[in-house]
Amino acid sequence: MELHGIQKLIRPSIRALTPYSSARNEFSGQASIFIDANENYTDFVGGEGRNRYPDPKHTLLKRSIEDALGFASERVVLGNGSDEIIDLLFRIFCEPKEDQVVLLPPTYGAYQVFADINDVGITSIPLTPTYDLDMKSIRERMDELNDGKNKLLFICSPNNPSGNSFSLPQIKEVASLFHGITVVDEAYIDFSEHESAASLIEDNDRIVVLRTLSKAWGLANVRIGFAIADPDIITVMHHVKYPYNLSGIQQETAVKALAEKDRVDDTVRQIISERERIASFLPSLSYVEQVYDSDANFILVKVIDADLLYTSLLKKGIIIRNRSRVIGCSGCVRITVGSREENDALLAALKELEEVLS
């Protein structure tokens, strides 16, 4: 039988998989006695059903995502952070030791780490020195990218660590030229004015959009990420994920957070306004060489001596991210926008360091 579209990209062992069917997957309808899943009938920690396995399909949480963000449940799969989703994509599409993924560095470091863990090679097309997509190289190298080995191409927009977004027409062009899966990681999109690539999925079923509740939604500790994709991809992702990958505590907490959209929007506005305050202060420091425009909740800054700035701030109890050893980010540090008070403390500390760093 000839395989078509997405099916052709999926690893043969995953295509042939008979997925694990959990007790709670098989049950639907009404019942009062649950003796199907080898659970303990006792909830020792107080009446919230912690003795029962959680919903493997995340039904209520998906409904909340649909209500808050407008993504239909059949187009969503949830993971233990979007990191789990990234790993799932490798396990579904990339044959260890054979396949490759395309990365556009400098970008989120986990793509490389999950490639290494899954024994998958990298094809690298660096961003330009101004952190734009190198469309010329991408177009020129498309035959190589479409050699059948490159299964995933990661575009992080807004990009971590540079903070800028890529234009939707460019993302659309890359995704339509590339025959594999284009993964658009939108972890920071809530802080950006740019339109989501989710709108492109309708016309291109090889696009997967990643979102997380760790940033704007304030749930980094809870670990919730999700993918928006064509239902065929979503079905395979459900087959491959751990059946109970999100605990009941995670699912219930996320449902509560998603009901707080107005408060989240207020905080996002506050973070953006603080980002602009920090960004306009930084150029006044003599040791700052460049402040990169950011569409995220952090700012990339090039300074005269990134190591010295990092250790000097550490001595004052302030931790920033030293990115100076990342290719394409020489001399750079990444600063997360904190609360107004934290930012005041940061700016005061940076000012005090004028003498040490200039």
Ligand SMILES: Cc1ncc(COP(=O)(O)O)c(C=O)c1O
């Ligand atoms: C671009 C990007 N994607 C994904 C993640 C991971 O998010 P999560 O907390 O959902 O695993 C991060 C975390 O910093 C990130 O920067």
